[in-house]
Amino acid sequence: MTDETKVRPRLRADARRNQEQLLAAARDVLVERGTGAPLEEVARRAGVGIATLYRRFPDRTALLRAVVLDALERTSAAAEEALDAAGDGLGALVRYLHAALDVRVSAVIPLVLDRLDLEDPDLGPARERSAALVQRLVDAAHADGTLAADVTFADVGTLLVRLARPLPGLPRDVDGRLAHRHLDLLVAGLRPVPGREPPGGPQLDRVGLRALRAADVSSGADERG
Amino acid sequence: MTDETKVRPRLRADARRNQEQLLAAARDVLVERGTGAPLEEVARRAGVGIATLYRRFPDRTALLRAVVLDALERTSAAAEEALDAAGDGLGALVRYLHAALDVRVSAVIPLVLDRLDLEDPDLGPARERSAALVQRLVDAAHADGTLAADVTFADVGTLLVRLARPLPGLPRDVDGRLAHRHLDLLVAGLRPVPGREPPGGPQLDRVGLRALRAADVSSGADERG
DNA sequence: TCGTAAACGGAGGATCTGTCTCCGCTAACG
């Protein structure tokens, strides 16, 4: 096994370091500039030549896949942690949301929906797993009555996207802290409030949300703030 | 005066119509694709030839300016309406926020911060006026105790941006209705909640927010979802 | 109804932007 792993997959130390920096840079650039961002920008932010990027990731799709996979793994880990932790259902959900905010890309997965085949053998299961974990968090919070019954999986997911996307024009650290702050504010709105009339608009579960996305073929998704 | 106005500024009926459609299309495209979006897309969505766009707006900057100016006027009007309406402070503020959501562009001003000089003779005052009106809404809501004291002008403004930016991958009408729904949910978090511990993160007023933006020179803002 | 000037649309050349490869140089690792 030592031999086995040594044979080829073992990268030279600098190569491994560069690969990680590329992934991190790609994560940031993806969130800030969208899926169409110049790869040279990714390389620059990673402090690496453009050739090094292409050496590791043969094309844009490969890079995006790697970023998304990484993000899914991280958010799944965060969700599991939240499920294990003691506390009420909403507490766990919010704990997860805070963690997911830090993994900025988690929120960004919808951005790549139309560029990547999410049903492929790697991504599909990872995505499924992540979604199932969040679903469990939502269910648990519904079950113990700490999450309002009319707040759905889709609400949680899309609210996370809204919070996680960077606000243009703000320094990154301020933006990040504001996101957590706004999540704190939002929490009160997720609790059941006795007399409140239910929120309007589409009340979508996981399936409903996915169906809508599949249906939407139009509109190139690239943004350019 | 009839003569006066007739002399030149009077556009032919079709020209005026086209101009309005261009503005509307530009608004949408700007929000969805950012400031770098192809102008041909704007023309196409407006149902107009590219030459017509260039005839009305000599360059990208002129078009962006027109869009922003229009947005500022609309949101100012909405704010005034909200101030006039009966009801408590938070009610008025929320009423304004719902209206501003529909003028999607509110979300757009931060996008153009680095492309446009917001201090210029047209934009500066319009922006000032709009901000002052929102400030009054916030102050009034603080004054009558319906808005939590630790929720600031900057929170309101940036939350609006978060809500107004379209979620990629969703049909437009669903996206819009979800935004209103999420605003409904958020409202509970804006109310003063007796025992609650204050939200963390930067508590910025209008001046503080603007200062941060001015400081931030880096990062091209274009997105490409 | 008709004439005229305003307005329109879109083809297409110029330009800009980003992709991705090739190859000489650098530095890990044994």
Next chain:
DNA sequence: CGTTAGCGGAGACAGATCCTCCGTTTACGA
């Protein structure tokens, strides 16, 4: 200290976008 994995960046290529020019269409006053 030699070998070779790995690096960086110039630059040819491809595609997208800009923006003008000009023949055609249309609003509107007479």
